[in-house]
Amino acid sequence: MDLAQLFIHDTTLAFVFEIMVRCVLMYILIILFLRLTGKRGVRQLSIFEVAILLALGSIAGDPMFDEELPILQAVLVMSVVIIMYRLTTWLMMKYQPFEDLIEGKSLYVVEDGMLVLDKIQRGKMSHDEFFAEMRQQGVEHLGQVRVGLLETDGKFSILFYPDEQVRHGLPLFPKAAQIVYQVQPEVQYACTYCGFITTLSSAQTPCVRCGCHKWTEAMNTLRIT
Ligand SMILES: [Zn+2]
Numbered sequence: 001m002d003l004a005q006l007f008i009h010d011t012t013l014a015f016v017f018e019i020m021v022r023c024v025l026m027y028i029l030i031i032l033f034l035r036l037t038g039k040r041g042v043r044q045l046s047i048f049e050v051a052i053l054l055a056l057g058s059i060a061g062d063p064m065f066d067e068e069l070p071i072l073q074a075v076l077v078m079s080v081v082i083i084m085y086r087l088t089t090w091l092m093m094k095y096q097p098f099e100d101l102i103e104g105k106s107l108y109v110v111e112d113g114m115l116v117l118d119k120i121q122r123g124k125m126s127h128d129e130f131f132a133e134m135r136q137q138g139v140e141h142l143g144q145v146r147v148g149l150l151e152t153d154g155k156f157s158i159l160f161y162p163d164e165q166v167r168h169g170l171p172l173f174p175k176a177a178q179i180v181y182q183v184q185p186e187v188q189y190a191c192t193y194c195g196f197i198t199t200l201s202s203a204q205t206p207c208v209r210c211g212c213h214k215w216t217e218a219m220n221t222l223r224i225t
Contacts, residue, residue, distance in 0.1 A: 110148030143169020168218035
């Protein structure tokens with residue numbers, strides 16, 4: 001292998017300086033164009049916004065070192081993408097069905113302290129994903145949650161029960177959610193699949209709500225605020 005070919009090839013000193021100028025110019029342009037998206041930060045992006053950023057990113061890189069690419073062309077491409085982006089967000093604001101199409105809808109994951117069945121059964125999401133979200137928001141078990149909504153940007157919104165309405169629920173922390181093989185009378189058990197709460201005469205009893213038969217002892221601790 002020819003190392004000079006690998007590392008330098010036909011790079012001239014003049015082109016080294018051109019690359020530097022190109023990088024500075026593109027850097028400034030990228031910041032300007034990102035400001036034009038109107039977004040204040042990138043903490044939570046929807047799939048649609050990630051697509052826009054990917055497009056902008058791939059346009060932005062090449063003109064930094066490709067002498068065949070005039071800056072003007074990059075500016076043109078970025079302008080078109082930004083105009084499309086602003087047009088799309090405008091249409092989304094105007095027409096709800098269009099927004100649902102582009103961004104998806106927010107989904108009810110928890111209602112009345114139990115997981116919403118058709119969502120998990122259709123495999124739209126995995127338990128682990130939103131259990132982790134709820135744990136991070138300090139939820140110890142589902143009996144504390146009146147409503148859990150998965151937003152289109154992947155955030156998880158929770159409405160809690162007030163303390164006097166907290167009921168038994170499925171524990172969300174792994175150590176507390178171990179599957180039981182022996183049951184005791186008078187104890188509330190939680191279906192590990194759907195969060196249904198019941199007393200059991202046998203650990204093999206199927207859940208009347210989802211048909212699953214993996215049970216764990218339910219909790220009814222209050223939230224610590
Ligand atoms: Zn169940």
